[in-house]
Amino acid sequence: MGLHAPGAALLCWECFRARENFDTAARFLRMMTQPLKTRIDDHPAVSQAELNEARSLFSRHIKSVGLKHTTQRDTILETFLGTRDHLSTDQLLQLVRQRDARIGLTTVYRTLKLLRDCGLASEVAFHDGVVRYEHQHKRRSHHHMVCTRCGASAEFFSAEVDKVEKEIGRRFRYAISRHTFQIYGICEDCREQERAAQ
Amino acid sequence: MGLHAPGAALLCWECFRARENFDTAARFLRMMTQPLKTRIDDHPAVSQAELNEARSLFSRHIKSVGLKHTTQRDTILETFLGTRDHLSTDQLLQLVRQRDARIGLTTVYRTLKLLRDCGLASEVAFHDGVVRYEHQHKRRSHHHMVCTRCGASAEFFSAEVDKVEKEIGRRFRYAISRHTFQIYGICEDCREQERAAQ
DNA sequence: GTGTATGCAAAACTTTTGCACTCTA
């Protein structure tokens, strides 16, 4: 959620309401008073073996397109694989800098695109103005259920959806590379808070 | 596709390749030499009756949140309903200005959000950095098949996907509002052009 | 040594906001 005027959070309800419609104001206040929940998934921590495999996949890709191996790219790959959330580039930068404070934002942007190109990362759009990435190495096909109030996201799996994907590709004669399936709604916790607040 | 340096298209192949990896360069050149294809759907032109219905729905929404009816909002609604594509705010602005040249970008942004809030428009993200809108009035639930080379998009329908949506909502106890399901791939035409170019 | 990678600062681009003025109800 791009927050263009951070000071706005300090406005009182009436002033805020005066500028925005009721819904927007209410949504914003709720957002400001709740921490962003983390991702729910079935994804275990990445093992040493998997890390090595990912590293060699990355190396191969880098060589195949005539680029070079660097310590920064390695650090970024490792940090990325160590996460479980859907990360914005900036969030990843913060984590990367805990390992090497001199790595720049641009490098993270460029490396994430490389990771995307070789299939280790995939972009997820949650309709809030920022591109997020999740790692994709050896993960099974999955989809997202997103709460539009608190930002919680849960993953789910569905053989039907995977079947539909193949079928539609065949029907339209597309060579399919990937899909994104997000369901948006309001989670139980948020609905309860809402009920309690009334 | 946000094109940050329009001059880049004038670079010769070697210079461009020197700066980007092969894939990026190739994709960019293809993109620059092909017109964006339009949307394929089952959506007939909006009838006068539907237009009136949409207008009254919009009016009701506007009143219910304490806002006011204006000619600009009317013009934008009508223009929007007259389209069939997935429009960026800027594209819609161009169309709107054919009817009234004095309407500003900001108003279009604000009005699209109102239309989204009352369910007449929905946001579609095709992973290219711009938010697009499509109109949603009386449309049946549908999903998108997108070509990542030429930008063509086709709609498809699937009872299974709709069933999965309900089922997942129940399982996670979410109150579902909407979903987005996009399948990405390369269409037959682009694959043929690619084969021919080799 | 040649050419790619990096990091900074600046630019590009989309979206939001502040404000003076206009219009709706």
Next chain:
DNA sequence: TAGAGTGCAAAAGTTTTGCATACAC
């Protein structure tokens, strides 16, 4: 006529680019 809407210009926020320097092969 009070309060909301509009359009412009400026700001905010994300992503990309230019360039001098550092590094990999």
